[in-house]
Amino acid sequence: MTAELGHYALVLALIVALLQSVVPMVGAGRRDDRLMGFGGPCAMMQLTLVAAAFLALVNAYVTSDFSLRVVAENSHAAKPLLYKVTGTWGNHEGSMLLWSLILAAYGAAVAWFGDRLPATLRARVIAIQGMTGAGFLAFILFTSNPFERLDPAPIAGRGLNPVLQDLALAIHPPMLYLGYVGFSIAFAFAVAALIEGKVDAAWARWVRPWTLTAWSCLAVGIALGSWWAYYELGWGGWWFWDPVENASLMPWLLGTALVHCVVVVERRETLKAWTILLAILTFGLSLLGTFLVRSGVLTSVHAFAVDPGRGLFVLLLLAIAIGGGLTLYALRASSLRQGPTFALVSREGGLVLNNLLLSVACATVLLGTLYPLLAEAISNDRVSVGPPFYAATFVPLMIPMLVAMAVGPMLAWRKADLAAALGRLGVAFLASIAIVALGWYVAGGGPLMALVGIGLAAWLVMGALTDFAERVALFRRPLGVSLRRAAGLPRSAYGSMLAHGGLGLLVAGAVAASAWKAESVQMMRPGETATVAGYTLRLEEVTREGGPNYVADVATMTVLRDGAEIAVMTPERRFYPVEGQSTTEAAIRGGVFGDLYAVVGEPDDSGAWVTRIYFEPLVGWIWVGALVMAAGGALSLSDRRARIGAPARSRAAAELAVEA
Amino acid sequence: METVETKRRRPLWPVAIPLAAFGGVVGFLAYMLLLDDRDPTYLPSPLIGKPAPSVAGPSLLEGAGDVTDGMVGAGGPVLVNFFASWCLPCRVEHPVLTEIAREAGVTLIGVNYKDAPDAGRAFLDELGNPYAAIVADQTGAISVNWGVTGLPETFVVDADGTIVYRHFGPILPEQRDELMAIVEGAS
Numbered sequence: 001m002t003a004e005l006g007h008y009a010l011v012l013a014l015i016v017a018l019l020q021s022v023v024p025m026v027g028a029g030r031r032d033d034r035l036m037g038f039g040g041p042c043a044m045m046q047l048t049l050v051a052a053a054f055l056a057l058v059n060a061y062v063t064s065d066f067s068l069r070v071v072a073e074n075s076h077a078a079k080p081l082l083y084k085v086t087g088t089w090g091n092h093e094g095s096m097l098l099w100s101l102i103l104a105a106y107g108a109a110v111a112w113f114g115d116r117l118p119a120t121l122r123a124r125v126i127a128i129q130g131m132t133g134a135g136f137l138a139f140i141l142f143t144s145n146p147f148e149r150l151d152p153a154p155i156a157g158r159g160l161n162p163v164l165q166d167l168a169l170a171i172h173p174p175m176l177y178l179g180y181v182g183f184s185i186a187f188a189f190a191v192a193a194l195i196e197g198k199v200d201a202a203w204a205r206w207v208r209p210w211t212l213t214a215w216s217c218l219a220v221g222i223a224l225g226s227w228w229a230y231y232e233l234g235w236g237g238w239w240f241w242d243p244v245e246n247a248s249l250m251p252w253l254l255g256t257a258l259v260h261c262v263v264v265v266e267r268r269e270t271l272k273a274w275t276i277l278l279a280i281l282t283f284g285l286s287l288l289g290t291f292l293v294r295s296g297v298l299t300s301v302h303a304f305a306v307d308p309g310r311g312l313f314v315l316l317l318l319a320i321a322i323g324g325g326l327t328l329y330a331l332r333a334s335s336l337r338q339g340p341t342f343a344l345v346s347r348e349g350g351l352v353l354n355n356l357l358l359s360v361a362c363a364t365v366l367l368g369t370l371y372p373l374l375a376e377a378i379s380n381d382r383v384s385v386g387p388p389f390y391a392a393t394f395v396p397l398m399i400p401m402l403v404a405m406a407v408g409p410m411l412a413w414r415k416a417d418l419a420a421a422l423g424r425l426g427v428a429f430l431a432s433i434a435i436v437a438l439g440w441y442v443a444g445g446g447p448l449m450a451l452v453g454i455g456l457a458a459w460l461v462m463g464a465l466t467d468f469a470e471r472v473a474l475f476r477r478p479l480g481v482s483l484r485r486a487a488g489l490p491r492s493a494y495g496s497m498l499a500h501g502g503l504g505l506l507v508a509g510a511v512a513a514s515a516w517k518a519e520s521v522q523m524m525r526p527g528e529t530a531t532v533a534g535y536t537l538r539l540e541e542v543t544r545e546g547g548p549n550y551v552a553d554v555a556t557m558t559v560l561r562d563g564a565e566i567a568v569m570t571p572e573r574r575f576y577p578v579e580g581q582s583t584t585e586a587a588i589r590g591g592v593f594g595d596l597y598a599v600v601g602e603p604d605d606s607g608a609w610v611t612r613i614y615f616e617p618l619v620g621w622i623w624v625g626a627l628v629m630a631a632g633g634a635l636s637l638s639d640r641r642a643r644i645g646a647p648a649r650s651r652a653a654a655e656l657a658v659e660a
Numbered sequence: 661m662e663t664v665e666t667k668r669r670r671p672l673w674p675v676a677i678p679l680a681a682f683g684g685v686v687g688f689l690a691y692m693l694l695l696d697d698r699d700p701t702y703l704p705s706p707l708i709g710k711p712a713p714s715v716a717g718p719s720l721l722e723g724a725g726d727v728t729d730g731m732v733g734a735g736g737p738v739l740v741n742f743f744a745s746w747c748l749p750c751r752v753e754h755p756v757l758t759e760i761a762r763e764a765g766v767t768l769i770g771v772n773y774k775d776a777p778d779a780g781r782a783f784l785d786e787l788g789n790p791y792a793a794i795v796a797d798q799t800g801a802i803s804v805n806w807g808v809t810g811l812p813e814t815f816v817v818d819a820d821g822t823i824v825y826r827h828f829g830p831i832l833p834e835q836r837d838e839l840m841a842i843v844e845g846a847s
Contacts, residue, residue, distance in 0.1 A: 072748075073748075154748060154751075156748075157748075158748045158749075273675070277678055280678075281678065284682070288685075291689070295689075295693060311693050312690070312693055312694070315686060315689055315690055315693065318686060319686050322682060323679070323682060323683065323686065326678050326679040326682050327679055329675060329678065329679070330675045330676040330678075330679045333675040334675055370685075370688075373688075373689075373692050374688075376692075377688070377691070377692060577746060578746065580744065580746060580747065580774070580811065
């Protein structure tokens with residue numbers, strides 16, 4: 001019965017979303033306050049109804065109601081409660097419902113926090129958010145109904161794919177969707193601005209927090225997915241350039257460009273048309289990602305439901321939303337007033353370079369993702385585009401970007417002195433060289449590109465520190481003055497330093513883990529040892545143990561360093577009888593300087609076990625770096641100036657920040 | 661804040677470039693999606709056109725003699741079906757298999773994949789046994805030799821003992837006629 005109520009709530013939500021997309025839009029055209037005011041309650045109502053439907057589905061999973069098709073296909077009574085709940089979005093239908101829930105929540109948030117927005121802009125943003133919501137609700141109801149019943153109901157469910165029964169993966173989709181879907185707000189603001197024909201600093205100030213929220217959540221979501229792949233898939237890889245991963249990386253890259261561009265509009269009221277275009281395209285890439293993952297048009301290790309009918313529906317949504325947005329852009333963008341000009345060497349110029357490199361990088365990822373399709377269309381060959389393509393295209397684009405990233409914050413708005421900016425970075429440059437030398441000494445050599453990578457990582461971190469030192473005039477003024485200045489710096493300034501420094505950590509981890517990874521694969525009997533990167537692992541025994549819904553072969557390994565026992569590691573190999581699948585649970589001994597990573601495989605007839613042992617230098621820095629970047633975004637978000645609807649009060653503070 | 665607005669006339673067409681590019685991408689994706697007989701999950705079996713691997717082994721059923729390779733390819737096409745009691749889609753296809761075996765008279769060889777023998781027999785007691793012979797593949801070795809990637813899977817083997825077709829997943833009622841046509845083509 002709750003399932004039918006959920007279904008009913010979803011139908012009502014669609015109707016409300018349709019009203020939300022029409023009434024306030026008409027109201028904004030007629031300047032009718034009552035019609036415009038209708039949008040807010042609609043957005044709230046849509047959220048309430050979608051939340052009710054979502055809870056009904058969660059309830060079906062928790063109570064193992066196998067008369068629902070999605071529950072029977074993706075859950076099992078013997079599964080731990082946590083994974084019953086998170087299993088709600090571990091499949092196509094449930095994840096689309098989660099997507100709609102987040103979409104409705106963002107719409108309601110704009111209605112809730114947007115009371116200081118100009119009435120017509122607010123009404124139009126809510127209406128456009130309503131249109132997106134209606135599109136996805138229709139998609140769910142017509143192609144992916146999660147409340148479809150099975151008659152007769154099976155006695156047991158098929159279970160959730162065991163590799164998905166994992167905490168990081170359970171919170172990965174919600175974070176990812178908070179990111180993907182968050183860009184819908186930037187899209188709604190962009191389209192509303194095109195209709196209004198007005199983009200100004202106030203507009204940018206309203207868009208900024210939403211964009212930052214989406215960007216930070218997407219960063220965390222991508223990092224969680226990568227971390228999961230690292231520890232769960234059992235071979236220590238953390239990024240595969242898989243189409244599904246690319247689908248999340250592309251909006252993030254363009255979203256990064258957008259986050260910077262919005263600042264330019266806010267401070268200088270220039271690059272307006274480009275910012276609007278970025279906002280439309282960023283959400284477009286979020287939708288394209290959804291299409292690629294769910295249509296089955298690309299083969300991927302974790303593609304969802306392979307269903308051309310669904311694919312066509314998403315493609316139609318994409319065509320209407322983004323095609324509509326771009327048509328409006330083509331018609332109205334030239335009527336946006338051009339902003340003040342700026343010199344090539346200036347903060348704006350630096351941000352244009354940032355945008356150019358990020359956009360081209362995003363385009364190469366898009367090309368790499370779609371190329372297998374193109375090749376198939378032209379020559380009917382099945383090809384896959386792997387890491388070598390990205391090493392040859394993406395990486396060379398990132399190098400100039402990382403070089404420029406430390407310089408950009410040193411440049412003044414409008415017109416800057418490049419030589420002076422570089423001069424201020426002299427210490428950072430020398431420190432980076434010293435770190436490269438240190439890395440070269442510690443690692444005992446290494447590929448040239450790896451040393452360049454470490455140098456760039458150090459350059460970013462040092463650049464962020466220099467930025468801080470410059471802003472507070474460290475060592476140039478008395479310490480007390482510097483401290484007072486540090487306390488007075490806007491949080492957004494700290495946010496950008498953290499984000500830039502965090503990327504430095506990420507780059508260091510990625511470079512070190514790729515270039516200096518050590519591995520050893522062997523057959524081991526109890527009592528035998530294997531040595532990798534100075535650690536000796538001794539296999540003690542392999543025992544069979546039971547878990548809640550699996551049986552496991554647990555290997556016990558003693559880790560020795562210089563003859564002394566320092567740790568015990570217990571990699572497992574689990575068999576899930578319900579799903580008939582095995583998973584490897586790697587044992588990971590994490591450390592600041594690297595992870596020791598052990599995997600146990602199948603035994604052979606003579607009782608020897610396949611073991612794989614890796615040492616991954618600095619690998620943890622990848623995810624720490626991503627979290628630091630997201631924290632930077634969140635800190636910037638908490639800035640008083642970024643708070644929604646505070647444009648008037650913030651003028652003075654903004655001027656202050658420009659001078660600082 | 662100063663606002664020096666430059667009112668130059670800009671050409672109109674560059675703003676349409678994103679729309680045109682986007683249209684191209686969407687059109688291409690729609691074309692690929694709607695392309696007939698294109699299945700991205702389709703993995704051709706390298707065994708098609710090759711002699712069928714062995715299905716010899718102990719029978720699942722108590723008292724029945726061992727299953728031998730002579731049962732495959734002798735006197736007409738057979739279906740070799742890989743199943744297990746714990747596999748829900750196997751339950752789904754079971755009525756269709758039964759119909760094919762009983763009504764169309766096709767010989768069905770079952771391979772019971774890594775199942776507890778009691779559970780395998782209970783499965784057949786519950787749903788009925790349409791198989792002419794069932795081998796208990798306790799180690800999974802037979803399934804590996806056939807290149808089975810998931811359950812259920814069904815192979816059509818012709819009268820010469822050559823694999824002519826591989827069907828992934830459950831045989832759904834609407835796929836029955838298509839499969840029967842292949843079986844008839846193989847005889």
